[in-house]
Amino acid sequence: MATYKDYMLFDKLPHTWCAGCGDGIVLQSIAAVFADMELDKHDIALVSGIGCFGRVDDYLDINCMHVTHGRALPAATGIALANPNLNVLVTMGDGDGTTIGGNHLIHCARRNINLTAIIANNYNYGQTGGQYSATTPTNSITSTSPYGHVEQNFDICKLAEAAGAGYVARATTYNPVQLRKLIRGGIEHKGFSLIEVMVACPTHYGRYNKQGEAARMMQLMNDQSVSVEKAAKMTPEELEGRLITGCIVNKDRDDYYTKYKRIIDEQNIDK
Template identity: 80%
Template sequence: MKSYKDYMLFDKLPQTWCAGCSHGIVLQSIAAVMAELDVDKHDMALVSGIGCFGRVDDYLDINCMHVTHGRALAAATGVALGNPNLHVLCTMGDGDGTTIGGNHLIHAARRNINVTAIISNNYNYGQTGGQYSATTPTHSITQTSPYGHIEDNFDICKLAIAAGASYVGRATAYNPVMIRKLIKEGMQVKGFSLIEVMSACPTHYGKFNKLGEAARMLKLMNEQSVTVAQAAKMSPEELKGKLVVGVLKNEPRDDYYTEYARIIEAQRIE
């Protein structure tokens, strides 16, 4: 029986993230799922971008490609099509994955590229000091919204569902068991899967918005959580400010490569 430790690089610890940061919980969950699935490291490729969560590759003992800010999914598209036998994970923060990289996100979902995207959403750009991103809740305070954020924020899961992802799920960092379940199911889906993990950034977002220490932030997001079944019985008014967690979409269809392989099959001359 393998353990998450078999997929990690312990000589790199302690991790770079701040005390109380949720990214470590997601890292451990990724390693744990690989152990549960007993995958060969050589079949695993992880593509990450720039940002706090982009550093997740530093601690994993698998194939890793660390790319430019926002382009992780585009690079992952190349990896997944370049070698269709791989399990490709793509780890991004909310800035990387949905703000600078938002266009790549919707197109990767639409094309149904065989990639499991894991977005650790802590509502702000932590690495550069806590500026607002496309997921920063309206009215909240960040380094660059000192008078309150006036923009509406993306719901990452709704975006992915609408764009055509095969599998979409959300969990909070309060609940690593659910994170593991969703990543595991996502990896087993052939096609584009997206798992959003609600994460705490006590150093910046938490401090700016007086949310207290990390434990309190995690407790808060758990209080905001409602399951898909519960949400189904709630009115839009009641759902305001809530986080719907669990499997939000599971409708696998043939991924890009499977479709393209049919063209190759039909046209091949060499």
């Protein structure tokens, strides 16, 4: 029986992430889902961008492609359309996936490309010095907002849902069991899937905002979390500052490849 170890490159360890970073938890969760689903390594393609979480591909023994900052989704789109039988995953951070690559995220969701995007959100550009990103909470301290961040941040899951994503979910690294369940749900979903994972960054964001060590940061994330079911019974005021976790959206519609193929078949276009 396969385990997560069968999908890992242990000769590449130890990893380069900071002590206490949650990216390692997400990495193991992804590999564990591959094992649970008994996926053939040749049937998986993972595309990563630049940033802390973009290093995931360094440690996985599968087909991987490392691309430029913010461009992981268009590269993955090409792979998914060229070979619809592959399980295509994209690993990005909040800076890579929503700040630099935000436009691609919107269009990938509205086109309903059949791939699974996993975004590790640590509220800053962790790899390059802790600058603020599009998800950095207002008033937070970062290396580029030492007096408090004045910009309005946005909710990744709400953005993806508004753009048309058929599967949208959120988890924290405090709860890896839920995380694995949601990642599997995203892979099994036909169409564009997005899983946002809240990840602690004790080196930059946590230190600047006096949130303590990694364990305390994870506890804070858990204290902020509220399930989708409980959130449905709460008022907007009660949900202020909370993290809604679980499967937020799960609806079926034809993915891009299926719709395009139907048009070709109906019009008898020579492929």
